[in-house]
Amino acid sequence: MNPEPRRAVFLDRDGTINEEVGFLRDPAQVRLIPGAAQAIVRLRAAGLAVVVVSNQSGLARGIFSHAELAAVQAELERQLSLAGAILDGVFFCPHHPEGTVEGLGQVCACRKPEPGLIQEAAGKLTLSLAGSFMVGDSRRDVACGNALGLTSILVHSGHPPAPAASPAEEPALVASDLAAAAEWILGRLAGEDGVR
Ligand SMILES: [Mg+2]
Numbered sequence: 001m002n003p004e005p006r007r008a009v010f011l012d013r014d015g016t017i018n019e020e021v022g023f024l025r026d027p028a029q030v031r032l033i034p035g036a037a038q039a040i041v042r043l044r045a046a047g048l049a050v051v052v053v054s055n056q057s058g059l060a061r062g063i064f065s066h067a068e069l070a071a072v073q074a075e076l077e078r079q080l081s082l083a084g085a086i087l088d089g090v091f092f093c094p095h096h097p098e099g100t101v102e103g104l105g106q107v108c109a110c111r112k113p114e115p116g117l118i119q120e121a122a123g124k125l126t127l128s129l130a131g132s133f134m135v136g137d138s139r140r141d142v143a144c145g146n147a148l149g150l151t152s153i154l155v156h157s158g159h160p161p162a163p164a165a166s167p168a169e170e171p172a173l174v175a176s177d178l179a180a181a182a183e184w185i186l187g188r189l190a191g192e193d194g195v196r
Pocket residue numbers: 012013014015016136137138158
C-alpha cells in the first residue's frame with residue numbers, strides 16, 4: 001500500500017533555521033536562530049514533515065565544496081538534535097547561472113524561486129503540496145511556495161527582505177522568525193476541525 005501523502009513545512013535554511021552569514025562554509029559558524037529547533041519539534045509533533053529546501057550557489061561559484069557543505073549540514077543537524085529536532089529531508093540546489101564550477105554553472109529547475117527542489121522532495125518523501133507551507137527569509141522562498149500553491153511565510157530572521165516585486169512574492173504572513181511562523185501554522189491546523 002502506498003503511504004498517505006503527508007503535509008509538510010518546507011524550510012529555507014540560512015536565515016531561517018541558522019543565522020545568515022553569507023555563503024556559510026565553516027561548521028564553526030553554524031548558529032541556530034533562537035527557537036528554531038523547538039519550532040521544528042512542535043511542527044513534527046503536529047504530524048507535519050519538516051523538509052529543508054536550500055539554494056547553495058556557493059557550490060557553483062566555487063566558494064565551498066560538497067564536502068564543506070556536508071560538514072556544515074552535519075553540524076547544523078547535530079545542534080538541532082540536541083533539542084530533539086529532526087529533519088525529514090534536506091534538498092540543495094548546487095547551481096547558479098553564473099557559476100564557474102564545471103557542470104553547476106547553469107540555469108536549472110531547482111534554484112528557488114523555481115519549484116524543482118520542493119517537487120523533488122514531495123516525490124521522494126510522498127508529501128502532499130496541498131495544505132503544506134513554505135517558510136523563508138527571502139522573496140525567492142515566498143515566490144517558490146506560492147507557485148506551488150503552498151501557504152508561504154516570510155520571516156525576518158535573516159536577510160532584510162526586499163519589497164515584493166510582484167503579487168507572486170507576497171506571503172500569507174510576515175513573521176519575526178520560525179518560532180512565530182510555527183505558532184501561526186499550528187494555530188491554522190487547530191482550526192481545521194481535526195481534518196488533516
Ligand atoms: Mg535564506
